[in-house]
Amino acid sequence: MNRRPLLAAIGILALLAGAVTYVVHARNAATADASENAVPVVTGQPMRLDGRTLYFRNLAPGPDTGKLAAVPVADPATARRVGDLHCDRFAAAHGTAICLRLKPGSLPPVTDLIVLDANLRELHRDTLPGTPSRARVSPDGRFVNWTLFVTGDSYAATGFSTRTGLYEVRTGRLVKSVEELAVFVNGKRYYASDVNFWGITFAADGNRFYLTMASKGKTYLIEADLRAYRGTAIAENVECPSLSPDGRRIAYKQKVSSGIWRLAVLDLTTHRISHPPETRSIDDQPVWQNNTTLLYPIHNPDNTTDIWSTGLGTPPKLLIPKATTPSLS
Incomplete structure (x- = not known):
């Protein structure tokens, strides 16, 4: 019996088996890596403002990027x-929510302002000029408020204008705009053409x-x-204020x-300013989780954004990766 063809066949089968094993292993490894790096997402479930939920804008790559999570x-x-x-931008409180959504392809940019009920059903809609910047709901759910960039695209831009x-x-x-608000600085009514x-x-x-x-180059x-x-102006160098629950x-x-901001806290009774132990630049309106903990997004060098939390005296920690615009309701 000639053993050479048999040995050759065995060798080919061994190579094939090895190749199959390698492919299966590679697929399993790739799946494991993907699973390790993936953000777990559950779709198709109803959402409701129940007072026990943290809402945010999902930034995880995939078909659900940009959706409320x-x-x-x-x-x-x-x-x-x-x-x-x-x-x-999204915010909610006491059974009321606001959703700001830039109309795609609009020039100049315009934003849909959508007011929602506790089941996130639309109650009211307006379309306003500008790009979404900030959104909040009063603690009693009575008012929604927003800020839109009308010119410029950030607070670091020169000559930006907001509504x-x-x-x-x-x-x-x-x-549509609070520009008619009567403001007093140092006891005198303040008038200026560049007020934002x-x-x-x-x-x-x-x-x-x-x-x-x-x-005039100052923020109050x-x-x-x-x-x-x-x-009435009560402090200077304050941007994007957020009042604690108490x-x-x-x-x-x-x-x-x-273009660089530090997270700060002003005591309204003593006017003492303190700094939580977050040293990175914060370019958003912080959110109070409770009277001692703050939530805020951090924009990373790789162009991703995560939500972090910090106590008034405890170190910051990563709360939700690939997310922004936190809101509690």
Whole structure:
């Protein structure tokens, strides 16, 4: 019997088996790597404002990028639920939500402002000029507010212009811009042609609110009364304020240099300024998870964004990767 053909056949089969084994191993390794790097997502589940959920804009690569996503506040590491709602900015409180969505291809840019109920069903819609920048809902759910860039594309841009407005959910009253707010600086009514407002945050009573006013190279924290429609500058170098749930502190971004801001906290009683142990630049309006913990997005050098949290005296930690625009409701 000639053994050479048999040995050759055995050798070929061995090579084939080895090749199959290699391919299977490579596929399994690739799957393992993909699973390790993938963000777990659950789709097709209803979303509701239940007071126990952290909402955010999903930035994980894939077909659900840009959609509204949610995780339980008590377990943010769980698989994120992703809905069908696309929002560039989102905020919610007390059964009311606001979704800002840039209209694709619009020149000049325009934004759809969508007011939603507790089941995220549309209650009202307006289309306003500008690019989405900030959004908030008053703690009582009565007002939604927003800031849009009208010229320029960031707060670091030279000559940017913003429009900040309010919508009262119960009455349907729309204030497209708060530019008529009477503001007093150092006891005198302030007038200037370059005034910009942004970043409204409401107190629990639904009347008192805070916002940033910029003019002549300075930024001021304005404490305002909605019914009286007047405000007073109470601090400088304050941008994108966020009032703590107990109404005692304002978290904000404090400008350090051009395009660089540090997370800061102002005590409204003592006017003492402190800095949580977050040293990276913060370019957004922080969110209070409770009276001692802040949430905020960090933009990474690789052009990704993650949501982080920090206590007033405890180190920052990664909360949700590939996400932005956190909101608790």
